[in-house]
Amino acid sequence: MADELELLRHANPVPSGDPRFRDRPLDHGAERHLNQLLSARRPRRTRLVWSLATAAVAAVTALALLLAGPSTTPAVAAPGPLVPLAGSTPVSLDRLAARAETAASDGSPRLLQGTHTQSWSLSMTSGPGAERPITLPQERIVRWKADGSHTELVVATDPRHPGEPVITDEGGDPRTVEDGHVLKRQTYPPSWSDAPPQAQPPHDVGKLYAYLEELNRDGAMTTPQLLDVTTELLDHWTLGARESAALARILADAKGLRPVGEVTDRLGRRGQAYVYAETATRRMLILDPATGAVLGLETTFTKDQPEYGVEAGDVMQYSAWMR
Amino acid sequence: MSNDEIFAAAYREHYWAVSRYVARRLDGRTSEVEEVVAEVFTVAWRRRSDLPANALPWLYGVARNCLSNAIRGYGRRRRLLDKLGHDEAARGSQIVDSPDSEPPGAWVHDALARLSPADREVLRLTAWEELGVDEVAVVLGCGSRAAAMRLHRARRRLRAEIDRMRICAAPGAETPRRDTPEAHGHG
Numbered sequence: 351m352a353d354e355l356e357l358l359r360h361a362n363p364v365p366s367g368d369p370r371f372r373d374r375p376l377d378h379g380a381e382r383h384l385n386q387l388l389s390a391r392r393p394r395r396t397r398l399v400w401s402l403a404t405a406a407v408a409a410v411t412a413l414a415l416l417l418a419g420p421s422t423t424p425a426v427a428a429p430g431p432l433v434p435l436a437g438s439t440p441v442s443l444d445r446l447a448a449r450a451e452t453a454a455s456d457g458s459p460r461l462l463q464g465t466h467t468q469s470w471s472l473s474m475t476s477g478p479g480a481e482r483p484i485t486l487p488q489e490r491i492v493r494w495k496a497d498g499s500h501t502e503l504v505v506a507t508d509p510r511h512p513g514e515p516v517i518t519d520e521g522g523d524p525r526t527v528e529d530g531h532v533l534k535r536q537t538y539p540p541s542w543s544d545a546p547p548q549a550q551p552p553h554d555v556g557k558l559y560a561y562l563e564e565l566n567r568d569g570a571m572t573t574p575q576l577l578d579v580t581t582e583l584l585d586h587w588t589l590g591a592r593e594s595a596a597l598a599r600i601l602a603d604a605k606g607l608r609p610v611g612e613v614t615d616r617l618g619r620r621g622q623a624y625v626y627a628e629t630a631t632r633r634m635l636i637l638d639p640a641t642g643a644v645l646g647l648e649t650t651f652t653k654d655q656p657e658y659g660v661e662a663g664d665v666m667q668y669s670a671w672m673r
Numbered sequence: 674m675s676n677d678e679i680f681a682a683a684y685r686e687h688y689w690a691v692s693r694y695v696a697r698r699l700d701g702r703t704s705e706v707e708e709v710v711a712e713v714f715t716v717a718w719r720r721r722s723d724l725p726a727n728a729l730p731w732l733y734g735v736a737r738n739c740l741s742n743a744i745r746g747y748g749r750r751r752r753l754l755d756k757l758g759h760d761e762a763a764r765g766s767q768i769v770d771s772p773d774s775e776p777p778g779a780w781v782h783d784a785l786a787r788l789s790p791a792d793r794e795v796l797r798l799t800a801w802e803e804l805g806v807d808e809v810a811v812v813l814g815c816g817s818r819a820a821a822m823r824l825h826r827a828r829r830r831l832r833a834e835i836d837r838m839r840i841c842a843a844p845g846a847e848t849p850r851r852d853t854p855e856a857h858g859h860g
Contacts, residue, residue: 354831358800361781364696371693371706376685383711384684387718388677471818486818539722545738547814569790582814658825666822 429470429485429510429665431650432613432634434623440609441622441639443602450598450642454553454591459673461550461590463494468509468617470668472660473519480659484517484524488533492586498540504533509617547582553592555599562600573604573626577633581647584671591641598642607635617670621645630655631666646670680721683728684714690802691732697801698740713739730804730811737794737812784834792827799824 364371376384434440467490472483487508494500506516506527515526520533543549546565552558563571565579580597583589589597601607607624613636615621621636630653636646648668654661674682691713696706713736717724725731785793798804798812810820 354828354835355796355800357781357835358785358796358831361778361785362697362801363778363782364693364801366690366693368693368696371689371696373689376688379707380684380688380710383714384681387684387714388681471816473818474821541720541723543720575791667819 429616429668431632431663431665432615432623432636432648434611434613438612440611442609443598443607443624443637446622446637446639446642447595447598447602449640450591450595453641454595457590457592459590461553461593462588462673463550463586464492464500465585465588466491466672467585468507468670468672470508470616470665472664472666473524474658474660480657482659483664484519485665486518487516490585498542500538500541502534502536502538504535506531506533547586551583551587551589551593553590553596555596558593558596559600573606574628574633576600576604577626577635577647580635580644581669584644584669588671588673589643591643594638594641594643597644598637601635601637610634612639615646615670616668617645617672619645619670627652629653644671676721676724679724680718683717683724683732687729687732688714690729691736694733694736694802695740697797709736709739725811727808727811730808733798733802733804734812734814780838781835784831784838787834788827788830791823792830795820795823795827796831 366372468487469490470485470487473486474483475481487506487510488504489507489509490502490504492500492502506518506520507529508514508516511529513529516529516531517524518527518531518533519525520527541548546561549561551561562576562579562583565582566575569575571579580601583597587593601624606626608626610623610625613621613623613634615636620639622639624635624637626633626635630651632650632652634646634648634650635644636648637643638645646669649666651660651664651666652662660666688710692706692710695709695713699705699709713732716739717732717735720735723731785796788796795809795813798809804812806821806824807817809824810817813820813823815823
C-alpha cells in the first residue's frame with residue numbers, strides 16, 4: 351500500500367492543473383482588486399535605514415554581553431531531561447497562581463515586546479538506519495523599537511558549556527562553530543498587527559485566554575495546545591508580572607498538568623515543575639515559584655522512535671525564557 | 674523595486690496558487706474562494722513591508738489566518754459554517770470505497786477528517802501545496818524542527834487512521850464502519 355503522503359497527494363481536491371485555478375494571467379476580477387490596492391497606497395517610511403541600523407547594533411551589543419570567549423571542546427552532549435529534586439514539595443498550580451497574583455500587585459516588572467530565549471532542540475534524520483539525533487543549542491533575542499521596527503538575532507551557544515564550540519546544522523550537515531556564532535541576524539522594517547501574537551497580550555485572565563484562543567488555530571484548546579500557544583506567546587513577548595499571573599491562572603485551570611516538585615533548570619534557576627503526559631512524549635512546564643512566570647518548557651520522548659534514531663528519554667525540545 | 678512593486682509581482686505570480694490553497698479548504702466553491710483570496714491579498718497588502726523574498730509560504734500563512742478568521746466569525750461565519758456542515762454531510766455520503774479499492778480520494782479525506790485541524794494542515798501543506806519543511810514552518814509560524822516533528826506526528830496519526838479503516842472495512846460491506854473518532858493525544 352502506498353505511503354500516507356502519496357495517498358494524500360492523489361486525493362488533492364484541487365490539483366495545480368484544475369482549470370478553475372490553474373496558473374495563468376490574472377482574470378478581470380483579480381486585476382481590478384490589485385489595481386484597487388495599488389491605488390490606495392500611502393507614502394511612508396523615509397527614516398527606515400538609520401533606525402534599523404541602530405537597532406541591529408543595540409541587539410548585537412546586548413548579546414555580546416551574554417556570550418563567553420574562546421573554546422576548546424565541542425558542547426555536543428544532549429541535555430538529559432530535568433528531574434525534580436528529591437524530597438522537594440510539589441506546589442499546586444492553583445496555589446502558585448495565587449502567589450503570582452499577589453506578586454503582580456505592584457505591576458512590576460512590565461510587559462516587553464520581544465523575547466530572549468535559550469533553546470535546545472534535536473536535529474534528526476529519518477528512515478531505516480537513522481542516525482542518533484544531535485542537539486542544537488541556540489540563543490535568540492528579538493527586540494522591538496519605538497518606531498515599530500524590530501531585530502532578530504540567533505546565535506549558537508550553550509550556557510552549560512560557556513566558551514566551547516557549539517554544534518549547528520546551519521546550511522545542512524552538522525558541524526561545530528564558535529560559541530556565539532551568528533546563525534541569523536535580521537532586521538525587520540516597521541510593521542503593525544492587531545492580531546496575536548503581534549498584538550499586545552492583555553493581563554485580564556479572560557481576555558488573555560481569548561487572546562490565546564485566537565492564537566490557537568487548531569480547534570478546541572486542549573492542554574497541549576495551550577502549551578503550544580504559550581510557547582508562541584513567549585517567543586514574541588516577555589511577559590510582565592500581571593500577564594504572568596494571568597497566564598499562571600489559565601495554566602492552573604488547564605487539565606492534566608501534574609505538579610512534580612522543584613527542579614533546577616538549565617540556566618540554574620529554581621522552578622516548580624508540572625508534567626503533562628502525551629502518547630509518546632511528556633511535557634514539563636517550569637514556573638518561577640514566587641512570581642508564576644514561565645521559565646521553561648521541555649518536551650521529552652517517552653517512547654523510542656527508531657525511524658528517527660530517537661530513544662525514550664531524549665529531550666526533543668527545551669526552551670528557557672529570560673528577561 | 675519598491676514594496677508596492679514587489680507586492681504587485683507577488684500578487685501576479687501567486688494569485689492562483691493562493692486560490693488553490695483556499696479552494697482546497699473550501700471544497701472549491703468558486704465564489705467563496707474569490708472572496709477569501711481578495712481578503713488574503715488585502716491583509717498581505719497592509720503587511721507588504723513584511724513580505725519575504727520567498728513570498729508564497731508567507732501568503733499561505735496569511736490565507737490560513739483569513740480562513741480561520743472567516744470561520745470564527747469575521748463576516749462569513751454563518752454561511753461558512755453552514756457550508757462546512759453541508760460539505761461534511763456530502764462527503765460522508767460519498768464514502769463507499771474501502772481503503773483497498775481505487776481511487777482513494779474519498780476515504781483518504783475521511784481518514785484526514787478524523788485528525789486534529791493542526792495535523793490536517795501540516796499534511797495538506799506537505800502533500801497538496803508540496804511545501805518543504807522550512808516552508809511549512811513559515812506557514813505555521815514555528816521553527817523548522819517543530820514543523821518536522823508536527824509532520825512526523827501527523828503522518829503517524831494519518832497512517833493509524835488508514836490502518837484502522839482497513840481493519841474496520843469488513844469484506845463485502847458497502848462502507849467502512851464509521852467509528853466515533855478517538856480523542857487524539859499530541860504525543
